Amino acid sequence: MGRVDVDILIVGAGFAGAATAYHLARAGRSGILILDREATPGVHSSGRNAAIVRQHVEDAAVEPLMAEGAAVLRDGSLATFERRGLMLLGHSGTDVRTYFPRARGTGRWCPNDGTVDVAGLLATYLADQRVAFNTKVRAWEQVDDAIHVTTDKGTLACNILVNAAGAWAGRIGDLDLIPMNRHLFVTTTLDWVRPDAPCVWNTDGGLYFRPESDGLLLSCCDETPDLPGHYREDPNVLDTLARKLKKLQPGLGDLAVRSSWVGQRTFAGDRRFVIGFDPRCNGVFHVAGLGGHGVTSSWAVGRLAADLINGKQDPLAAPFAPDRLLTEVIADRHNEQELAKLGTT
Ligand SMILES: Cc1cc2nc3c(=O)[nH]c(=O)nc-3n(C[C@H](O)[C@H](O)[C@H](O)COP(=O)(O)OP(=O)(O)OC[C@H]3O[C@@H](n4cnc5c(N)ncnc54)[C@H](O)[C@@H]3O)c2cc1C
Incomplete structure (x- = not known):
């Protein structure tokens, strides 16, 4: 066994990373560290949105997470909510x-529905969390059972790496996100x-x-x-x-x-969230592609991510599994190879 500095390392202190950390802590997990490249929270999408809490959306898979998130925000205990x-x-x-x-x-x-104080909500999720701001993740690799993460401040080893890097999540997690x-x-x-x-x-x-x-x-x-x-x-x-x-x-x-x-707003090709372990690499977990719904759904997304990290199953999770993106990539590559064989590319 190699060295491990933290149990769970989360890249990104926006709604995806902050809400995941909040729920992991509520579930009793310790040894969580959030890294963010910026000096303060909310520099990117989580501080540049319209703050609307809207529970009815077109996608039937996403709507339960919007409803669950909105119900919690509505009671006003996490941050000021205007109904x-x-x-x-x-x-x-x-x-x-x-x-x-x-x-x-x-x-x-x-x-x-209504509007929520987004800065207050993000602060609630991050309260009591260990966050290292001004720390940029540059790369990571699997070494035995651990993930070694290289940052501009040095290297850290963790058991689980959570990719919640918003617009950068595609780069951090090698996923097709736009x-x-x-x-x-x-x-x-x-x-x-x-x-x-x-x-x-x-x-x-x-x-x-x-x-x-x-x-x-x-x-x-x-x-x-x-x-x-x-x-x-x-x-x-x-x-x-x-x-x-x-x-x-x-x-x-x-x-x-x-x-x-x-x-x-960062999307997968099918515009569904990407929440789950990466089938290519043990211990890498994605909470990404929240598109235009990451404020409203934040509570539920964090809850679902924490449950999955803790090994609990949830039927709501299936449509968001990262596997689907990788299958598309493999299918695209296969098609390209077939076309190349036919001399059509
Ligand atoms: C114009 C607009 C309007 C919107 N309106 C609404 C709305 O009304 N209601 C709603 O529910 N949602 C809305 N959204 C969507 C919502 O804002 C996003 O879904 C949500 O903020 C995404 O959160 P995130 O944590 O994934 O990304 P971010 O908030 O971008 O967080 C990602 C974090 O990762 C950090 N990071 C990235 N790369 C690295 C690295 N290499 N090392 C360390 N840290 C890194 C970044 O600094 C950043 O802080 C809107 C979005 C936009 C842009």
Whole structure:
């Protein structure tokens, strides 16, 4: 047996890594160390999102994790939760004007959804955790039963390496994951926006907005693949937002933007989370590809990841198993080889 410095080493102090560490500790695991390349938590996706807690999503495999996560966030014990409700526009149902007089459309009224204090939530998950900030993981390798992790501060040996590196999770875990840039815009003060107004989501046209700092926070649901950590603002996205507003929500009028930023939502090809042990390497576990749902689902994702690390089975886990990505890679390689044999590549 070689040396082991920590039992569980987690790469990433965003919602994926923090919530996993939180649940591991609740389950009685000790010897957990989180490493993050940045000086503070929330520099990347976990601090660049819209903070909306939305439990109804298109994917039936993801929805139970959203419902479980939202139910816990709603009770407000982890962080301040505003139960403002959310209108999912795009099909017949409730008229949005009941809740947001200047908006237009009908859809599903979700009274229990809302917004959460994301910085507070992340701080709750990280409280009592050992976190080494300013520490970048460069590489890892399996040595006998341990994983040796090389960082810019030295090497550490662990029994389990948790890859929760967000946009970098593909690189850390050799997985096919794509970071997609999305812009968020905050308007100047709008005296007609009630601070407790609901979130409104045009699922058909790709547009959402909610109250923020005396104005509105908006997104036109853009997604552009980019390299991890590249947050280039694209001026064309503001034009897209203006066009969508005019078409879908003309009642909001002309809006002036006070601030904007870009964040990255990281996806597997099938847009499902990647949660589970890596079949290629004993002791490597992924919590990645949380896309646009990592705040709402964080409690449940951390709970599921901790359960699996602790050897508990959970039927919810099957759709998220990393094996599926590796099967695709193997199939692609096989197809390429077959095509090469036929001389078609
Ligand atoms: C614009 C936008 C809007 C969103 N809106 C919502 C929303 O309203 N509701 C919702 O539920 N979700 C939303 N999301 C999704 C949510 O923010 C993400 O799913 C979630 O934050 C992902 O968390 P993470 O821990 O996987 O990634 P991150 O928060 O990016 O954390 C990964 C961490 O790993 C660290 N790291 C990376 N590489 C290394 C390395 N080599 N060594 C050490 N550390 C490393 C990084 O520094 C980072 O801190 C939104 C996302 C975006 C971008």
